[in-house]
Amino acid sequence: MKILVIGSGGREHAIVTAVAKSPKADKIYCAPGNAGIAALAECVPIKAMDFEGLVSFAKEKSIDLTIVGMDDPLVGGIVDRFEEEGLKVFGPRKNAAILEGSKAFSKDLMKKYNIPTAGYETFEDYDAAVEYIKGAHLPIVLKADGLALGKGVLICNTLEEALDGARTIMSDRKFGDAGLKMVVEEFMTGREVSVLSFVDGKTIKTMTSSQDYKRAKDGDEGLNTGGMGNFSPTPFYTDEIDAFCQEKIFAPTVAAMASEGRPFVGVIFFGLMLTEDGPKVLEYNARFGDPEAQVVLPRMKNDIVDVFLACIEGRLDEIDLVFEDNGSVCVILASDGYPVSYEKGFPITGLEFFDSADDCYCFHAGTAFDEQGRIVTAGGRVLGVTAVAANVAEARQRAYEAAKHVQFENKYSRSDIAKGI
Ligand code: AMP
Ligand code: GLY
Numbered sequence: 001m002k003i004l005v006i007g008s009g010g011r012e013h014a015i016v017t018a019v020a021k022s023p024k025a026d027k028i029y030c031a032p033g034n035a036g037i038a039a040l041a042e043c044v045p046i047k048a049m050d051f052e053g054l055v056s057f058a059k060e061k062s063i064d065l066t067i068v069g070m071d072d073p074l075v076g077g078i079v080d081r082f083e084e085e086g087l088k089v090f091g092p093r094k095n096a097a098i099l100e101g102s103k104a105f106s107k108d109l110m111k112k113y114n115i116p117t118a119g120y121e122t123f124e125d126y127d128a129a130v131e132y133i134k135g136a137h138l139p140i141v142l143k144a145d146g147l148a149l150g151k152g153v154l155i156c157n158t159l160e161e162a163l164d165g166a167r168t169i170m171s172d173r174k175f176g177d178a179g180l181k182m183v184v185e186e187f188m189t190g191r192e193v194s195v196l197s198f199v200d201g202k203t204i205k206t207m208t209s210s211q212d213y214k215r216a217k218d219g220d221e222g223l224n225t226g227g228m229g230n231f232s233p234t235p236f237y238t239d240e241i242d243a244f245c246q247e248k249i250f251a252p253t254v255a256a257m258a259s260e261g262r263p264f265v266g267v268i269f270f271g272l273m274l275t276e277d278g279p280k281v282l283e284y285n286a287r288f289g290d291p292e293a294q295v296v297l298p299r300m301k302n303d304i305v306d307v308f309l310a311c312i313e314g315r316l317d318e319i320d321l322v323f324e325d326n327g328s329v330c331v332i333l334a335s336d337g338y339p340v341s342y343e344k345g346f347p348i349t350g351l352e353f354f355d356s357a358d359d360c361y362c363f364h365a366g367t368a369f370d371e372q373g374r375i376v377t378a379g380g381r382v383l384g385v386t387a388v389a390a391n392v393a394e395a396r397q398r399a400y401e402a403a404k405h406v407q408f409e410n411k412y413s414r415s416d417i418a419k420g421i
Pocket of ligand 2: 150212226227285288289290291292
């Protein structure tokens with residue numbers, strides 16, 4: 001088969017790596033890809049939001065299967081566009097990707113179908129939001145309704161912060177149209193767990209659990225980022241919690257989307273918080289997580305292409321999804337200064353270590369080739385070093401050792417990913 005993956009980050013590198021293991025994959029393309037993906041796939045310089053460019057490319061090359069990694073094109077309706085042309089594509093249609101694309105939609109869905117989540121109110125009117133916030137219990141969580149590069153969530157400890165936040169989202173429109181509506185949510189406490197799942201519209205099969213480290217600095221200090229590392233599985237996601245989530249969260253979400261006439265085909269990423277009152281949904285994403293894919297996919301035993309096809313063809317019930325009984329850890333190597341401001345264009349050395357390191361992967365997140373053909377830094381999150389070992393503790397040791405082999409100026413990573421697990 002000829003397979004096209006759409007996206008350019010560590011997640012897409014992990015997807016391409018999994019696809020490359022499939023005997024069904026004869027030729028892999030990635031649009032636009034990055035310097036690491038280029039070792040496994042032919043990268044084509046078409047942007048993920050250039051739907052017409054991607055459709056023409058897929059037709060011209062007779063692509064048999066396209067996999068969309070990123071949220072923006074999914075929410076924008078890329079799957080509908082590919083389907084209109086009779087092209088096989090993995091991911092939710094626009095009317096289902098709204099599960100991630102609108103927080104107000106997802107909160108209303110959870111309320112309607114009794115799926116456990118934090119209490120909330122939605123506002124389209126700034127003054128009404130301000131009035132509500134003045135009488136609300138603190139801390140409080142403000143969420144821009146639409147996609148905001150993972151930055152549209154503000155946790156406010158004081159009234160002043162909350163009023164500032166509401167202004168930022170709704171009045172200053174810092175996140176653009178994502179702030180046309182705002183969800184004001186009750187603050188929850190507990191451990192966070194990510195569960196990714198494959199869905200074919202009616203059946204859901206969950207992948208192994210993982211835990212993400214979102215803050216920039218050790219000890220969960222500093223600003224929120226796209227994720228500084230993670231590990232899988234998490235021991236806090238017990239069989240008992242899993243049984244609860246399968247019955248009260250996962251199956252009901254898929255059934256709810258189907259009843260709403262929005263059958264979901266693709267990956268649902270459940271961001272969960274294990275609260276004192278039981279597991280609750282923090283958020284839904286309509287795609288693999290980044291870096292969740294970098295710890296989960298290396299542990300998956302199945303041929304991923306079989307799973308993608310089963311989802312598209314509505315026969316996921318035939319697939320027995322199996323993960324290795326081991327552990328994995330991913331440490332993100334970032335540019336110092338991320339997520340605020342950082343320099344790019346520094347040459348990266350030591351990558352050849354991974355050519356012969358068994359069970360170690362170096363997923364490229366923000367890299368590019370410079371004019372001399374060298375691999376250089378090209379983003380805030382540069383690389384994700386993942387190790388798979390007998391358990392999380394061993395994987396942690398191996399990931400940090402492997403990460404030492406890679407050098408670039410201003411390299412920064414957290415030193416406490418999976419510490420104590
Ligand atoms: P989200 O993009 O919705 O996952 O939010 C980003 C992060 O904000 C989450 O991973 C949580 O750490 C935090 N968060 C979101 N909603 C809440 C909430 N209701 N209570 C406490 N923390 C939250
Ligand atoms: N790691 C969180 C996300 O992909 O949204």
